[in-house]
Amino acid sequence: MSTLTLPAQHTNTLTYSPHLRYQVVLAGNRFFHIKETATGRVRGFRGDHNEACALARNLETCF
Numbered sequence: 001m002s003t004l005t006l007p008a009q010h011t012n013t014l015t016y017s018p019h020l021r022y023q024v025v026l027a028g029n030r031f032f033h034i035k036e037t038a039t040g041r042v043r044g045f046r047g048d049h050n051e052a053c054a055l056a057r058n059l060e061t062c063f
Contacts, residue, residue: 022056024049034059 020037027033027045032052034044043059046052 020060022059024052024056 022043023035023037025033025035030047032046032049033042034046034052034056035041036043044052044055046055
């Protein structure tokens, strides 16, 4: 019996957009800006990271 261990085969189940329009950026202690990547302008802000990510996803789908 062989004890040879084969490397794990990873499958990428996440899909990535080639160009995201909005980025969540830490702007202070527990404070996040939602920044437009093309212009650098802040389009929103949230005090919770999950809420900031949800807003960024919402903005992505609206435009």
